[in-house]
Amino acid sequence: MKETCDSFALEKGAHNIRRHIVKTIVNNGEGHGGPALSCADILSVLYLGVMQIDKNEPQARSNDKFILSAGHKCLALYGALVEKGIVDAEVLGTYNHLGSSVPGHPDASKLKGVEFSTGSLGHGLPLGCGYAVAAKMSGETYKTYVLMGDGEQGEGSNWEAAAFAAHNKLENLIAVIDENCLQINGRTDEICRPSSLEQRYAAFGWSVRAVDGHDVKALFEAFKAAPFDPGKPSVIIARTIKGKGLSFAEDNVKYHHWHPDEKEALQALREIEEMGKRWQQ
Amino acid sequence: MTARDPRKAFEETLLQMGKENDKIVAVSCDSASGGGMGSFFKAFPLRSVETGISEQNAVGICAGLSKQGFIPVIVVITPFLTMRAYEQIRDDIGYMNMNVKLVGSGGGLAYSTLGSTHEALEDIALMRTIPNMTILSPGDSYEVEQALKLAVNHIGPVYIRMPRQIRPFPADPEKRRIAIGRAEALKDGGDVAILTYGTMVEEAQKAAAELQKDGINAAVIDFITIKPLDESTLKEYAGKVKMLVTVEEHSVVNGFGSAVAQYIAPFIKAPPLYIMGVQEGAKTTGPYSEVLQSYGLTGKQIALNIRDLFQGGKP
Numbered sequence: 001m002k003e004t005c006d007s008f009a010l011e012k013g014a015h016n017i018r019r020h021i022v023k024t025i026v027n028n029g030e031g032h033g034g035p036a037l038s039c040a041d042i043l044s045v046l047y048l049g050v051m052q053i054d055k056n057e058p059q060a061r062s063n064d065k066f067i068l069s070a071g072h073k074c075l076a077l078y079g080a081l082v083e084k085g086i087v088d089a090e091v092l093g094t095y096n097h098l099g100s101s102v103p104g105h106p107d108a109s110k111l112k113g114v115e116f117s118t119g120s121l122g123h124g125l126p127l128g129c130g131y132a133v134a135a136k137m138s139g140e141t142y143k144t145y146v147l148m149g150d151g152e153q154g155e156g157s158n159w160e161a162a163a164f165a166a167h168n169k170l171e172n173l174i175a176v177i178d179e180n181c182l183q184i185n186g187r188t189d190e191i192c193r194p195s196s197l198e199q200r201y202a203a204f205g206w207s208v209r210a211v212d213g214h215d216v217k218a219l220f221e222a223f224k225a226a227p228f229d230p231g232k233p234s235v236i237i238a239r240t241i242k243g244k245g246l247s248f249a250e251d252n253v254k255y256h257h258w259h260p261d262e263k264e265a266l267q268a269l270r271e272i273e274e275m276g277k278r279w280q281q
Numbered sequence: 282m283t284a285r286d287p288r289k290a291f292e293e294t295l296l297q298m299g300k301e302n303d304k305i306v307a308v309s310c311d312s313a314s315g316g317g318m319g320s321f322f323k324a325f326p327l328r329s330v331e332t333g334i335s336e337q338n339a340v341g342i343c344a345g346l347s348k349q350g351f352i353p354v355i356v357v358i359t360p361f362l363t364m365r366a367y368e369q370i371r372d373d374i375g376y377m378n379m380n381v382k383l384v385g386s387g388g389g390l391a392y393s394t395l396g397s398t399h400e401a402l403e404d405i406a407l408m409r410t411i412p413n414m415t416i417l418s419p420g421d422s423y424e425v426e427q428a429l430k431l432a433v434n435h436i437g438p439v440y441i442r443m444p445r446q447i448r449p450f451p452a453d454p455e456k457r458r459i460a461i462g463r464a465e466a467l468k469d470g471g472d473v474a475i476l477t478y479g480t481m482v483e484e485a486q487k488a489a490a491e492l493q494k495d496g497i498n499a500a501v502i503d504f505i506t507i508k509p510l511d512e513s514t515l516k517e518y519a520g521k522v523k524m525l526v527t528v529e530e531h532s533v534v535n536g537f538g539s540a541v542a543q544y545i546a547p548f549i550k551a552p553p554l555y556i557m558g559v560q561e562g563a564k565t566t567g568p569y570s571e572v573l574q575s576y577g578l579t580g581k582q583i584a585l586n587i588r589d590l591f592q593g594g595k596p
Contacts, residue, residue, distance in 0.1 A: 061349055108377060116344070117376055120368055126338040127373060130345015133330060137306070138349065157369075160335035164342070167333075 001050050001224060010216035012279040013044035017079035018245045020092055022272045024075055025258055026265040028095045031104070033258035034243040036075040038180040038213070039147060042238055043080040045219040046145060046176075055085045058113040064142050065131045067115050069124020070149035070178065071105040077114070078102050086113040122155025124148060125175060129161050132173040132233075143226075146175045151183030154192055159204070162233075166205030171227035175206075175235040178213060180242035182253050201235045213238025246271055282423065282454055287444045290422035291384075292317035294429045295354060299325050305433060306330060306346055308355040310339045316356030316386045336361050340369035340383075347379040352433060358392070359385030359401035359442070367407055374438045375411035381439075382432045383408075388418065388442035389480055389530030390559075393572040397564045401442075406535035408440040409508050415461060416507040418442040418479035423454040424505055431461050444480050446569060451482045451503065464511035470500035473587055474518040476541055477528040478504040484573070485528050487580020488587060495588055507537050515544055524591055525554040528583055530573075533558040555590055557583060 017040040025031040047053070051064040058081075068077045075095075081087040091111075094100040101110040105119030116127050128146035135142055148158065165173050177197055181188050198208045207228035211218040219238065226234040242256070243249030246268050249258065260268060299305050299321050307313065307321045308330045322329040330346075332339040336357055343353035355362070362385050363370065374381050385404055392399035408416050415435060419428040425443065432439040452467050459465070467482070468489055477485040482503050489499040500522065502514060519525060525545065527538035538556030545551045559576050566572065573579055577586065 115348070117372060120372060122337070123341055123369060123373060126341020126369070127345045129338065130342040130347075131349060132345075133342060134346045134349035134351055137327060137346075137351065157335075157337040157341070160332070160338035161341065164332050164335065164338055 001052065005049065005217045005220040007217050010044050010049050010220065013048040013083050014041040014216065015276055015279060016083050017044055017076055019272050019276060020079035020082055020089070021075040022246070022268050024078070024092045024095045026260055026269060027093065030257065030259045031075055031095065032072040032256065033075070033246075034182070034249055034252070034255040035070065035073045035149065035178070035180070037244045037246065037249070038240040038242045039073050039076050039178040040079070040244070041214045041216055042147065042176055042178060042219060043076045044083070045216050045223065047080040047084045049220050050223040051145065052142070053084065058086050062140060062142055065115055065128070065144040067124040067128050067144070067146045068106060068118055069146050070121065070152050071118030073147070073149070073178070074102070074104070074106040077106055081111070081113045084113070087111065121149070121152040122157040125158050125161035125165070128173055128175070129165050129170060132165070132170040133168065135172050142172075144173050146173070148175060148177050149183070150177055150179040150181065150188050150197065151191070153177070153197060153200070162201065162204040162206065165233040169231040170233045171231055173233040174223065174226045175233065177235060177237050178240050179237050180240045182242045182251070182256070184253070184256050186253060197237050205232065207232045207234045208237065209234070210237040210239060213240035214244060245275065284447060284449050285422045286447055287419070287422045287425045288317040290425045291429060291443065292320050294426045296320040296324060298430065298433055299328070302352070302433070303328070304350060304352045306351045306353045308332065308339055308343055308353050310334055310336050310357045310361070312357045312386065316384065318356055336366040337369050340366040341373055343381045344369070344373035344377060344379045347381050352380055352382065354382040354384060354433070356384040356386050356443075358399060359388055359404050360399065363401070363404040363407050363440070371411050375413050378413045378437055380436055382441065383438065384441045384443055386443050387445045390569060390572050391445035391480070393569045394566055396566050402532045402559050404442060405507055405529070405531050405537055406539070409540060411438070413437055414508060415439045416442070417461070417505060418507055419505055420444050420479040420482045421448045421450055423450055423457070424459065427459040428505065431459070435461055442479060446480070448480070448483050451486055459505055462506050462509045462511055464502050464504045464506070464514040466500055466502050466514070468499070468501040470498040471522060472497045473499040473524045473526060473591060474502060474522045475499055475526050475528055475583075475587070476502050476504060476515070476518075476537075478507060478537060480530045481528045481578065484578060484580040484583055488583035491581060491584030492587060497588060497591055499587065504537065507540065510540055510544060512544055515541060519545055519548060519551045522552060524552050526587055527554070527556050527558075528578070529558045530578065531558050532561055534561050557586065
């Protein structure tokens, strides 16, 4: 992990990830735009500022691990892998094409840098526990990061893993929840949100921190501080806005899976290019 | 060597393999003692993982361990492993081709007194559709030892369907040549071939002895590997007997019999194939031997059934 936060580089990275997301969807007609845009800052901070990954050997066992439990946010992961220099940007042109290495959910057998094929929710935290236990068994120092969605917290398997991680003191496991407060059918607090995620994870024995999920410095500092307490797994609740970066899509459930029409596509490209000017000087 | 409790055989073999291979990790869902991992847990606490009663989590943990080079062996009562965590097995183990050994404790009707929730009559159907999965179904303590050794030394996911009851060896262990993908003819015969595995081998042998009294010469083939299917042995017997019969302690839907049917169906000259097992939806509880009898799966019943089919020429 870098010692100090290079906010300019991380914000630029997040913007580039958003540009990859928008262009890929516009060029290919559809994709999980809202969820990917909401976690772009988190992925920029992880891949460009926090995780120790040998980009020439992304599968090396000593690398830090990243599991995208919410696999539908994969366009953000693909963008991060491009920005990290693990994957060529050209591959995004094949998104959703027959046999593509960048399908609508990440496939570990097709794309380097993807640890596990994900898509069905609630798989990532158990997998992360496996990595974290393996590190303890072999005395390795890599850390394991698992990115989940907030709607995904409805899956019971997460809570099996949450209990296990706390009981086994997996302080090398860091979960991040992209809490954008929306899921397919509406707002999470209208669908099933019996208590806050902070309360729930704390009750399971985790150390919890909530941060602005679009503030790269806050994210960086939180990751740098993990584990927050010795002997406890850490979870960062990243408060985000679904569709972040596109004015018409922000906090709008309609853009979970986005099929842009021509007008929207042009507007999206215009907004992204406009925003990009900030990093062009 | 004498036949003994299969769980004891499993436990001792796992412990021995653990001494020889420091990559083996035992994973328990509150099932270490019941599943034959107690000795391993005691000898290798640092390579033992207790997840509590949480099969989905446990299978995910196995995948993560495997990705880092460990060889997890997880033992859980069969339905809770193969059904509760089915999607984790498919996505995180099968499609990912992880080197994980899934052991279903008590296959078939083994927990016959415990009710329908504990019976496993669909596990083969579920596991055989999973890509990359090898399926081994030992029936006695020697086959259990061999299956565990083969599974751990095989690179890739393996499902072992564990027997629970003590059964005699169907053949002298020293003369056996058990290998993944290889069926063994325990008795040759030219009229009928009884294709079976695991817990039904003993009953199939009894059936063959009964049939002999009626002048029907039945072969008994032990398919300890259900996947990959030993197609050459199947082809050999399809070419030399007048009738094929599969017998299994499993639903007749999508089990071993269906796998055999899938292979045999295109052969124009293949003999008729009859699939014997537990009819879909059939459910009863009680002592093991009595439950077997209620499903028509004792040697004598299998023999009567085969004799009627063979002499009648049709079901």
